Amino acid sequence: MDEALELGEYLPQSFANLNEQTYLDFLWSALRTNYEAERYEFASLAFHLLYMSFVSFSIWQIRLARPGQFAMAMVGFRSEEEGSLLDCESPFKFYDRLKESQIFRFLKLIGCNNEQVGEFAKFVRRRNKIAHPTGTVFFNDQAAIDEEIASMMKEVRNIEAHMQPVIRELYHRFLRDSADPEEREYTVLGDEITANFVHKNYMSAADIAFCQGFDIDALSGEPLHDAMKDLHDALVALYPAEGDVEEAA
Structure with a gap:
């Protein structure tokens, strides 16, 4: 169960609307209660929906960072599907x-090959078998579901590693767009970061931790570099690393 809880590090810190947060809270509750009651089949369904939510948030970030490539990836879809995907107002x-x-085909935009995409998608096929009446219980014991969760978390980490260039692009864009104090939506740096970076881009704790290691000095030649550094320092202070929190305590 501890490994399942790790998935929370890869899910957004905040959501566009309350319904999205409520939905994720419901899935976490369903996972915990069914796992503890040894109803592992239903626990696996809840975890799968959390996994697919993670995938949808990743695709959303790809669309934000690389809209041109995202549009090109839809070649072969029906025209009405292309328009509706670009107009989606929520990852769900x-x-x-x-x-x-x-949905997994869009992960090719971050360098995933067909074999990797197949590994990511195999859990959908397995879930579909569970979701239909087959007369068979696939997860009869804790060891079986723990093995499944471990396999899924391996792919979550794989996707997150491939997503790092996208997260870097979104963070660089935020620093550039929010650098000018006269143009910022919020005067308080923490509010600007929370609303226009973390919230707007569905950033997870893992995404933010990656951004904390961003080489801000590499932007020294850009206009308003000092203001960008102020934003970066504010992000680090607002979302301290786990070790920093323990040390402060």
Whole structure:
């Protein structure tokens, strides 16, 4: 169960609306209660939905960072599907337009090959078997579901590693767009970071931790570099690393 809880590090810190937060809270509750009650089949379904939510948030970030490439990746879809995907107002709306297995093709935009995409998508096929009446219980004991969770978390970490260039692009864009104090939406740096970076881009704790290691000195030649550094320092202070929190305590 501890490894399942690790997935929370890869899910957003805040959401566009309350319904999204409520939905994720419901899935976590369903996972915990069914796991503790040894109803592992249902616990696996809840964890799968959390996994697919993580995938949808990643695709959302790819669309934000690389809209041109995202549009090109839709070649072969029906024209109405192309328009609806670009107009989706929430990561969860992707599944209104596409089959679950189709969503994984967008991970090719971050360098994943066909074999990797197949590994990411295999859990959908397994979940589909569980979701239909087969007369078979796939997860009869804790060891079985723990093995499944471990396999899924391996792929979560794989996707997150491939997502790092996208997160870097989104962070650089935020620093550049929010550097000018006269143009910022919020005067308080913490509010600007929370609203226009973390919230807007569905950033997770893992994403933020990666941004904390951003080489801000590499932007020394850009206009308003000092203001960018102030934003970066504010991010580090606002979301301290786990070790820093323990040391402060």
